[in-house]
Amino acid sequence: AQKVTQAQTEISVVEKEDVTLDCVYETRDTTYYLFWYKQPPSGELVFLIRRNSFDEQNEISGRYSWNFQKSTSSFNFTITASQVVDSAVYFCALSEARSSASKIIFGSGTRLSIRP
Amino acid sequence: SAVISQKPSRDICQRGTSLTIQCQVDSQVTMMFWYRQQPGQSLTLIATANQGSEATYESGFVIDKFPISRPNLTFSTLTVSNMSPEDSSIYLCSVVGREADKGTQYFGPGTRLTVL
Numbered sequence: 001a002q003k004v005t006q007a008q009t010e011i012s013v014v015e016k017e018d019v020t021l022d023c024v025y026e027t028r029d030t031t032y033y034l035f036w037y038k039q040p041p042s043g044e045l046v047f048l049i050r051r052n053s054f055d056e057q058n059e060i061s062g063r064y065s066w067n068f069q070k071s072t073s074s075f076n077f078t079i080t081a082s083q084v085v086d087s088a089v090y091f092c093a094l095s096e097a098r099s100s101a102s103k104i105i106f107g108s109g110t111r112l113s114i115r116p
Numbered sequence: 117s118a119v120i121s122q123k124p125s126r127d128i129c130q131r132g133t134s135l136t137i138q139c140q141v142d143s144q145v146t147m148m149f150w151y152r153q154q155p156g157q158s159l160t161l162i163a164t165a166n167q168g169s170e171a172t173y174e175s176g177f178v179i180d181k182f183p184i185s186r187p188n189l190t191f192s193t194l195t196v197s198n199m200s201p202e203d204s205s206i207y208l209c210s211v212v213g214r215e216a217d218k219g220t221q222y223f224g225p226g227t228r229l230t231v232l
Contacts, residue, residue, distance in 0.1 A: 045223035106158045
């Protein structure tokens with residue numbers, strides 16, 4: 001069975017600090033996708049990144065970076081120099097990659113608060 | 117990615133009534149998904165809606181409670197029937213991306229439902 005664990009329920013940091021959100025996953029599939037989504041207070045779910053299971057290269061996009069390690073089944077997300085606008089709930093998610101009909105399994109989310 | 121809209125954005129309903137939520141996409145998509153997010157919780161898939169066929173429901177969700185229509189490739193509705201306070205949630209529709217982006221789901225802005 002597939003499972004995504006986000007052990008950090010809430011994180012609060014002061015603006016400009018770096019913060020890492022942890023994500024650990026379980027799957028028996030050899031081919032799968034990992035995702036991060038952001039849900040600001042307005043409620044919409046914003047797609048941030050998708051990573052294929054065969055691509056372990058880390059990715060950087062501006063202040064955001066992602067570290068994918070198959071050996072530890074982890075897909076962690078780091079925000080550098082955090083800003084108040086980064087305050088949101090962040091979800092890590094997993095789906096099998098065999099078809100576009102695959103449902104996404106979401107973690108429980110990490111609520112990130114950035115204090116000015 | 118596709119532009120997805122939902123109506124209504126929010127509603128307050130009385131116990132025992134029904135509410136129909138609309139999801140409109142600006143391009144034709146084969147599959148649409150409906151999720152529920154209960155307060156403070158993660159997202160749970162309700163059903164997958166294909167055009168021209170019956171929706172496929174996840175365990176714990178039944179058609180009598182959550183009937184879904186998919187009349188064409190750009191539109192779907194989810195009805196929450198005979199509502200109770202436990203149905204108070206955010207309801208989100210999603211679609212898969214196109215071509216190389218097929219493994220990713222993009223979400224509408226959500227419908228925030230409160231049942232009194």
